[in-house]
Amino acid sequence: MARSPSARKPKPVVEGAGDRLHKRIAASGLCSRRAAEELIRQGRVEVNGQIVVEMGVKVGPDDTVRVDGAPVGVSKICTLIMNKPVGFLTTLSDPQGRPTVKKLLPKLDAMVKPVGRLDMESDGLLLFTNDGLLAQRLTHPRYGVEKEYHATVSGTPDEKSLNKLREGVYIIEGGKTAPARVKILHTGQKSNTTVLSITIHEGRKRQVRLMCEAIGNPVITLRRVRIGPLILKNLPPGACRLLGKKEVDKLKELVGLKSAE
Secondary structure, three states: OOOOHHHHOOOOOOOOOOEEHHHHHHHOOOOOHHHHHHHHHOOOEEEOOEEOOOOOOEEOOOOOEEEOOEEOOOOOOOEEEEEEOOOOEOOOOOOOOOOEHHHHOOOOOOOOEEEOOOOOOOEEEEEEEOOHHHHHHHHOHHHOOOEEEEEEEEOOOOHHHHHHHHHOOEEOOOEEOOOOEEEEEEEEOOOOEEEEEEEEOOOOOOHHHHHHHHOOOOEEEEEEEEEOOEEOOOOOOOOEEEOOHHHHHHHHHHOOOOOOO
């Protein structure tokens, strides 16, 4: 006996609460969000047995997502920190074949991405997560998340120069910087260098380097030691560490997100 039409009818696609479909696919580690959007456009994605070609459809944890017939799992949220060494690009791929931070990441069941960046010549604390909303808020200027750097600069800035950094200086990219906290940690008379602690809450490209250039004391080495409540401490160069629940909760609280129960 033939099955009734109602028996063949797939479960409705969720369009309310949940994650956007392309985000769910990307979070599984299958591909990037942009590639996931292309898969949807090509009609290769099903939700609850129904092909979806529209952008913006949302899915919940109970919805079944398939790409080319293969199920797409729901990834566990992972957040970790890395002590990035000098010589690695803050990206997961590089067309020129240069070393990237992806080579230093541990094997995970989820695809995590860097939150913000450190330039190739800088080292220190780098944050990774597959929690898109947390990453977005941590990098948005509205939330003013502090980032502390230890910069070894050429020469010894006088108090007038330090005050310029504290009040904001004009740099090539983006005009005047926001006020920063600056203090001298060490002065090397023989090497004619100074180690500065510089705390900012912006994220402009090469900002700390440009700030120091603006006062005539270019950076020799630059190390990020803190993001919000996270401190690098004794993590070896190139090593990673998963954050505990309390650490993640502090990050979420900092940017106005509720912690997971």
